[in-house]
Every structure is written in structure tokens, then in C-alpha cells.
Amino acid sequence: MSALLEVRGATKSYGAVRALVDVDLDLHKGETLALLGDNGAGKSTLIKALAGAQPLDQGEILLDGEPAAFRSPVDARRAGVETLFQDLALFDNLSATANFFIGRELTGPRWLRRLAFLQERQMAQEWQEHLDRLGVRIRDSTQSIGVMSGGQRQAVAVIRAVAFATRVVILDEPTAALGLRESRHILDLIKRLPEHGVSTILISHNLEHVMEVADRAVVLRQGRRVGEAVPSRENHERLVALIVGGESGASQRQGPDDGGSK
Amino acid sequence: MQRLNHSRAPQEAATAGPDDPARTLALGLRVLQLGPILILLVLCVALAALTPVFLTERNVTNLGFQVSIVAVLALGQLLVILTRGIDLSVGSIVALSGVLGAMALDGSFASSGFGVVLVMLAVGLAVGLMNGVILVKGRILNAFIVTLGTLSIVRGVALLVADAQVNVGMPSVVAATGADKLGPIPVPAALVVVLATVAWVMTTKTQWGRWIYAVGGDPEGARRLGIPVDRVLISVYALCGLSAGIAGILVAGRTGVGDPNAGTLVELDAITAVIIGGASFFGGRGGVWNVVAGALIIAVMRNGLNLLDVEPFWQMVAIGVLVIVSLELDVLRGHLEERLRAGRAAA
Numbered sequence: 264m265s266a267l268l269e270v271r272g273a274t275k276s277y278g279a280v281r282a283l284v285d286v287d288l289d290l291h292k293g294e295t296l297a298l299l300g301d302n303g304a305g306k307s308t309l310i311k312a313l314a315g316a317q318p319l320d321q322g323e324i325l326l327d328g329e330p331a332a333f334r335s336p337v338d339a340r341r342a343g344v345e346t347l348f349q350d351l352a353l354f355d356n357l358s359a360t361a362n363f364f365i366g367r368e369l370t371g372p373r374w375l376r377r378l379a380f381l382q383e384r385q386m387a388q389e390w391q392e393h394l395d396r397l398g399v400r401i402r403d404s405t406q407s408i409g410v411m412s413g414g415q416r417q418a419v420a421v422i423r424a425v426a427f428a429t430r431v432v433i434l435d436e437p438t439a440a441l442g443l444r445e446s447r448h449i450l451d452l453i454k455r456l457p458e459h460g461v462s463t464i465l466i467s468h469n470l471e472h473v474m475e476v477a478d479r480a481v482v483l484r485q486g487r488r489v490g491e492a493v494p495s496r497e498n499h500e501r502l503v504a505l506i507v508g509g510e511s512g513a514s515q516r517q518g519p520d521d522g523g524s525k
Numbered sequence: 526m527q528r529l530n531h532s533r534a535p536q537e538a539a540t541a542g543p544d545d546p547a548r549t550l551a552l553g554l555r556v557l558q559l560g561p562i563l564i565l566l567v568l569c570v571a572l573a574a575l576t577p578v579f580l581t582e583r584n585v586t587n588l589g590f591q592v593s594i595v596a597v598l599a600l601g602q603l604l605v606i607l608t609r610g611i612d613l614s615v616g617s618i619v620a621l622s623g624v625l626g627a628m629a630l631d632g633s634f635a636s637s638g639f640g641v642v643l644v645m646l647a648v649g650l651a652v653g654l655m656n657g658v659i660l661v662k663g664r665i666l667n668a669f670i671v672t673l674g675t676l677s678i679v680r681g682v683a684l685l686v687a688d689a690q691v692n693v694g695m696p697s698v699v700a701a702t703g704a705d706k707l708g709p710i711p712v713p714a715a716l717v718v719v720l721a722t723v724a725w726v727m728t729t730k731t732q733w734g735r736w737i738y739a740v741g742g743d744p745e746g747a748r749r750l751g752i753p754v755d756r757v758l759i760s761v762y763a764l765c766g767l768s769a770g771i772a773g774i775l776v777a778g779r780t781g782v783g784d785p786n787a788g789t790l791v792e793l794d795a796i797t798a799v800i801i802g803g804a805s806f807f808g809g810r811g812g813v814w815n816v817v818a819g820a821l822i823i824a825v826m827r828n829g830l831n832l833l834d835v836e837p838f839w840q841m842v843a844i845g846v847l848v849i850v851s852l853e854l855d856v857l858r859g860h861l862e863e864r865l866r867a868g869r870a871a872a
Contacts (some may be wrong), residue, residue, distance in 0.1 A: 274535060316749070323831070336749050336750070336751070337751040340751065348745070348749070351746075352743065352745075352746030352749055352750060353743070353746070354739050354742035354743050354746065354747075354809070355742060355809075356736060356737075356738055356741070356809035356810050357742060357809075358737065364751050365735070365747075365749075365750050365752070366736075366750040367749040367751075368732045368735060370731075370732045375584040375731075377726065377731070377732055377736075378731045378732070378733050379731065379732055380730050380731055380732075381730060381731065381732060381735060408863075409816040409862050409866070410551075410554075410862045410866050410869070411866065411869060412869035413866075415869070416533075429769060433682075457785040462850055
């Protein structure tokens with residue numbers, strides 16, 4: 264089976280700091296791949312390149328075997344690659360529905376172009392359909408998102424990334440700073456993604472979450488790919504060892520990388 | 526007041542279920558949203574009670590004339606402030622459009638009068654575009670500085686071009702727009718209603734309007750989500766300039782002259798109206814009708830204090846106090862939202 268998304272020899276430096284060194288990665292259709300690593304391991308640099316937010320110095324990205332040189336997040340989105348960045352990019356002054364459709368509002372008539380009228384009813388309806396399909400409840404989607412709880416906000420951002428992704432969705436710490444119940448919500452959502460034929464790249468510091476939803480985990484350390492494993496209870500020690508850079512398990516925990524961070 | 530709220534919330538929760546404090550907060554937010562219109566109503570009722578002159582047809586018509594110039598400018602200013610910007614150059618644009626309009630009439634290039642109107646509108650649009658382009662392409666990214674510069678430049682050009690002289694004479698179209706009445710209704714007031722309606726439709730019903738709010742809410746996020754932030758910014762400064770061109774027509778129509786000193790400091794009135802109208806200086810919040818109410822509040826306060834024979838200096842004090850109260854209300858709004866969010870996270 265050839266990969267949906269392939270990264271070959273990804274390399275990126277910030278001045279003297281080598282953030283990524285010759286990293287390969289492949290992602291199959293419908294797969295959920297976890298990208299693991301300590302702070303400064305290069306995860307964010309890699310997904311920024313995949314999302315079109317920041318180009319690589321060297322290396323290539325192939326989507327369905329075709330070179331995909333995204334020059335902006337807009338390019339990436341056009342190709343069916345959606346990204347949830349850590350800062351969520353939500354608009355506190357707009358409603359949940361408006362946040363969901365932002366930049367791709369349903370409008371008409373066409374000839375008015377940017378001055379075309381918003382089709383609010385149709386947008387509300389589509390948004391509700393997404394909520395229903397993904398089993399998320401939001402009491403009042405016409406309220407500004409600034410008054411919603413952290414979990415609801417994050418859910419809106421995740422749903423936005425997920426709903427418009429036709430090929431790949433990249434989720435950078437989708438459960439960061441969330442409570443137990445809210446994390447649960449997001450994890451259930453991620454677990455349902457393969458049903459829709461979408462592949463997922465998940466970045467998380469929470470190995471429990473990774474074990475629950477990911478099919479495979481790739482570990483980066485100091486900009487290099489150091490290994491991969493199926494995230495399971497049995498492999499837990501091994502994954503931790505890969506992340507922190509020791510031969511065996513938990514005793515290495517106190518000594519992560521020296522320098523090498525961005 | 527905070528303390529009082531805190532002590533009351535648990536009681537309510539105990540008696541009326543967990544949803545009630547949230548509902549109270551949501552209600553509070555809604556009242557805040559209506560704030561400017563409520564203030565205006567209270568002000569009008571009070572003045573009507575205090576002086577019989579206030580509600581006479583003559584006085585109301587007079588008010589209509591007084592409010593229109595600031596209201597038109599405030600509509601343009603609102604668009605800019607929604608994107609976290611500000612436009613200090615509008616007063617100077619009022620002067621330059623008047624001066625060039627008068628010169629166009631002299632030059633017989635625009636003897637029809639409509640030519641003069643076009644020139645005045647074009648001046649506003651051109652300076653507004655310039656503001657937007659300098660801001661975006663010059664990467665200065667500080668609207669205060671950019672428009673402080675153009676405030677000075679445009680005023681200087683107006684004085685140079687007019688040789689610091691007042692040029693008497695405006696075509697009848699301009700005079701009619703600025704000074705005529707349709708029955709008891711001043712033409713400029715009717716124009717404000719039309720412009721405000723257009724602005725309301727554009728900001729609340731169109732994609733472009735949605736994007737203005739998005740740019741004000743989170744410019745970086747807007748860019749990442751594919752909104753053409755630069756073009757949105759240029760467009761709001763262009764329209765703000767255009768609104769100043771329209772205000773220039775109203776001023777020239779009322780005075781019948783092209784005056785290079787016209788509109789001095791009127792930009793501050795426009796900004797004041799937007800703030801009293803409840804728009805947030807931090808961008809992304811504010812509405813057209815509230816801003817019209819803000820302009821009306823200023824005009825009604827001045828008018829009322831005049832009628833009550835209060836020394837004019839008190840008008841300045843009163844309006845200043847109102848500005849600070851309005852900002853404080855915006856802070857209160859943020860506070861209520863915060864508590865609503867915290868309440869939801871706990872629920």
C-alpha cells in the first residue's frame with residue numbers, strides 16, 4: 264500500500280539550530296499516526312511544513328505521490344490538508360457557526376463576490392449536521408465563542424479542522440489544557456475520523472491518549488527520527504525510552520535532551 | 526459591585542438551579558449591548574422633562590443637522606476601529622475635499638455640480654486608500670502613526686492649495702445635501718439613515734463584513750484561515766476616507782464655502798461617538814446602530830446642556846466622563862464574558 268502522505272528527507276534549521284534532520288514519514292489512508300517527542304524534538308517544525316505555514320530547507324512532501332509544495336496554509340487546505348494549531352485560531356467575537364465557516368462562508372448570489380450575502384440559515388443547518396454526525400452538543404451556536412468553555416471552544420476548532428479535511432487532518436495537542444471530561448470528548452471525535460476516510464497526524468504529550476487513538480507512533484528526538492512503535496501498553500516503556508533518549512524505560516526520565524530546543 | 530455579585534450567585538444557584546447565574550450573566554451582556562440606545566433614551570426623556578423646547582420640531586430638526594456630520598464620520602470610523610485601527614485624518618479630509626470641490630467649481634470643469642460632488646468623494650476615497658496602502662504595504666502597522674501623518678499632510682495640502690483662503694460658493698447640489706430639508710427632516714439626517722442602513726447590511730449580512738469582524742478579532746488567525754487581511758484593511762480605510770468625503774460635502778453644503786480649516790478636531794468627535802456607541806478599541810466588537818446612537822448622544826448632550834443654559838465648558842466635561850464610562854462598560858462586558866465562560870467550564 265503506498266502512502267497517502269510521504270515526507271522524504273525533511274531538513275530545517277533556524278540559524279545554528281538544526282530543528283529537523285533528514286526526517287522521513289509516511290501516513291496511510293485512514294490511519295491515525297502519533298508524532299511523539301520531547302519539547303524541541305522537531306514535531307512543531309514538521310507539522311508547520313505539512314500545513315504550509317513554514318517551508319522546509321530541504322526535503323519533499325508528497326501527497327498521493329504528487330509533490331505538494333504548500334506555500335501557505337490556504338494551499339494546504341485547498342489540497343485537503345487541515346491543521347489544528349495549538350492556538351486554535353478562534354474568533355472570540357464571532358459565533359460558533361461563524362467560526363466554523365470563517366473564510367469559506369456560504370454566500371449568494373455569486374456575482375456579488377465578496378459582498379455576497381451570508382446564507383446564515385444554511386450555514387446553521389450544515390453546522391448542526393456536523394455536530395450531530397460527530398456527536399457533539401453545543402447548547403447555543405449563535406452565541407459568541409468567547410463565552411464558551413475551553414472544551415467547547417477546542418471542540419469547535421477540532422470540528423472545523425476535521426470537517427473540511429478531505430485527506431489529512433493534523434492535530435497539534437488537541438487535548439492540551441483540557442479537563443478529563445473535555446479530553447474524552449475530543450478523543451472520541453478523533454477515534455471516529457477513520458470512518459470518514461481521513462488520515463490523522465496527532466501530536467500529544469499524553470501517552471495514554473496516544474495509546475487509545477493512534478495506530479502507530481513515530482518518535483522524534485533533537486530533530487531526528489529515532490524510531491516507531493505501535494502505541495500499546497507493552498510498548499509504553501519503549502516509547503518513553505525513545506522520547507527521552509535512553510536504552511530502557513522509565514529510569515531515564517529525568518535526563519531529557521540537552522539543548523537542541525528551538 | 527463585584528463583591529455583591531459574588532455573594533449573590535450561590536444563593537441563586539441554591540434556589541433556582543445551576544443554570545440561573547449563567548442566565549443572569551447572559552441577560553447582563555444583552556443589556557450592555559443595548560447600552561448606548563438606552564443611554565440615549567434616558568437622556569432624551571430627561572431633557573424632554575427638563576425643558577419644553579427640547580422636543581419642539583425646530584429643535585429636533587436642528588439636532589438632525591448637528592448630528593449628521595459626526596454620524597457620517599463615525600460610520601466610517603467604526604469600520605476602521607472594528608479592525609483594531611483608527612483614522613485620525615478624517616477632519617483634514619473634510620477640509621481638503623471642501624477646498625478641491627470649490628476649486629473644481631471655479632474651474633468650470635464641474636459646472637453641473639455633480640462633478641463637484643464626484644471630486645469631493647474622490648478626494649476622500651483617495652486619501653483613505655492612501656492610508657490603507659501605507660498601513661499595509663509600508664508595514665508600519667500602526668494606524669495611529671500613519672493617520673497622524675496623513676492628518677498633517679492632508680491639512681497642509683488643503684492650506685497650500687487654497688492659499689489659506691476660504692473659497693466662497695458651492696453648487697446647489699452640495700448646498701441642498703448639506704442644508705435642505707425634506708419637510709421637517711434635514712437632508713443630511715436622511716442621508717445618515719441611508720448610509721447607516723447600507724453600512725449595517727454590509728457589516729452584518731455580507732461575507733466582507735464578517736471578515737472585518739474576523740480581522741478585528743484575531744488578525745493572525747484570520748490570515749492563517751485564508752482571509753485576505755490586507756485587502757480587508759485597505760477597504761476599511763478607503764471607506765472611512767469616503768465617509769469623510771461625504772462629511773466634507775455636508776460641511777461645505779452647510780457653510781457654502783471651501784474652507785481649508787474646516788473639520789479641525791472633528792475626527793475626535795467621530796472617535797468619541799464610536800466609543801460611546803460601545804465599539805471596542807480592541808477590535809471586533811461594535812455595531813452600526815449603536816454608533817449612530819453614540820453620535821446622537823453627543824449631539825443631544827450638547828444641545829440639551831445648551832437649552833438648559835449650562836456653561837459650554839461643562840459639555841466637554843460631560844462628554845469626557847461618558848467616554849470613560851463607555852470604556853468601563855466594555856471592560857465590564859469582558860468581565861461578564863469571563864465569568865460566563867468560567868461558569869460553563871465548571872458546569
